[in-house]
Amino acid sequence: xxxxxxxxxxxxxxxxxxxxxxxxxxxxxxxxxxxxxxxxxxxxxxxxxxxxxxxxxxxxxxxxxxxxxxxxxxxxxxxxxxxxxxx
Amino acid sequence: xxxxxxxxxxxxxxxxxxxxxxxxxxxxxxxxxxxxxxxxxxxxxxxxxxxxxxxxxxxxxxxxxxxxxxxxxxxxxxxxxxxxxxxxxxxxxxxxxxxxxxxxxxxxxxxxxxxxxxxxxxxxxxxxxxxxxxxxxxxxxxxxxxxxxxxxxxxxxxxxxxxxxxxxxxxxxxxxxxxxxxxxxxx
Numbered sequence: 001x002x003x004x005x006x007x008x009x010x011x012x013x014x015x016x017x018x019x020x021x022x023x024x025x026x027x028x029x030x031x032x033x034x035x036x037x038x039x040x041x042x043x044x045x046x047x048x049x050x051x052x053x054x055x056x057x058x059x060x061x062x063x064x065x066x067x068x069x070x071x072x073x074x075x076x077x078x079x080x081x082x083x084x085x086x087x
Numbered sequence: 088x089x090x091x092x093x094x095x096x097x098x099x100x101x102x103x104x105x106x107x108x109x110x111x112x113x114x115x116x117x118x119x120x121x122x123x124x125x126x127x128x129x130x131x132x133x134x135x136x137x138x139x140x141x142x143x144x145x146x147x148x149x150x151x152x153x154x155x156x157x158x159x160x161x162x163x164x165x166x167x168x169x170x171x172x173x174x175x176x177x178x179x180x181x182x183x184x185x186x187x188x189x190x191x192x193x194x195x196x197x198x199x200x201x202x203x204x205x206x207x208x209x210x211x212x213x214x215x216x217x218x219x220x221x222x223x224x225x226x227x228x229x230x231x232x233x234x235x236x237x238x239x240x241x242x243x244x245x246x247x248x249x250x251x252x253x254x255x256x257x258x259x260x261x262x263x264x265x266x267x268x269x270x271x272x273x274x
Contacts, residue, residue, distance in 0.1 A: 009178075009186065009187035010178060010189045011173070011175070011178045011187035011188075014172045014173050014261075015171070015172055017172070018256055018257035018260060019253060019257075022238060022253060022256075040189075041192070042188075042192030042193055043189075045192065045193040045195045045196075046173075046192075048195065048197070049193055049196055049267070050260060052204070053260060053263055053264040053267055056204060056205075056209070056210070056213055056267070057217070057228065057232040057233055057263065058232055058233065058235065060210065060214060060217075060233045061093070061233045061234060061235065
């Protein structure tokens with residue numbers, strides 16, 4: 001069975017990053033992950049880059065609806081309202 | 088409705104590959120939502136219910152067009168096999184000293200000014216990297232990281248297992264990070 005002392009390589013660590021951020025790593029794997037991070041600047045940067053990527057992707061949600069799509073939707077609403085209320 | 092539109096478009100486009108058809112499917116969905124609202128029993132969240140209707144409509148439409156790739160097939164295609172998060176060339180060979188450790192380690196972005204990270208061009212690069220992903224990966228990262236849904240919501244809406252949801256998210260995020268790393272290393 002694997003132990004905390006058993007070294008995780010950087011190539012293995014990058015494949016565990018999502019599971020780590022999702023907090024789905026089993027406790028022993030998480031301990032090995034964090035033990036590796038503590039001594040590896042490259043992987044520390046990698047994890048920080050991943051967090052930054054997620055943060056920046058989250059800002060794309062501020063983008064607005066394209067106008068033509070919105071106009072068609074509003075039309076559909078108006079038609080619906082007309083049919084159902086006879087306005 | 089404004090808040091859900093980009094996510095709805097993304098989900099619709101997983102089934103029908105044409106933007107105007109996807110927009111029609113969204114209109115049909117809203118009509119069905121309005122008509123069915125009185126019958127909505129609140130057993131799931133309103134959002135869950137809306138997206139379930141959307142997925143059904145889009146699926147039906149794709150079948151009518153005779154160009155339906157079942158989403159389940161996309162998921163297994165995109166989630167299976169080996170797809171390294173980072174190019175293998177960036178690590179030391181298996182028979183070297185410090186095997187599989189970084190040969191070309193990622194740099195810190197901590198010194199980069201916030202204006203650079205938030206610049207329109209950086210944003211555009213991230214958007215393009217997401218656009219370039221295969222459909223299921225694109226759907227998962229859009230719903231998780233752009234729309235801010237949680238893992239359970241995404242698995243539920245897309246009908247994927249938690250494990251596959253995570254694999255798709257991992258592959259998607261890894262590619263977007265790599266694209267951003269390449270971009271920020273320029274100049």
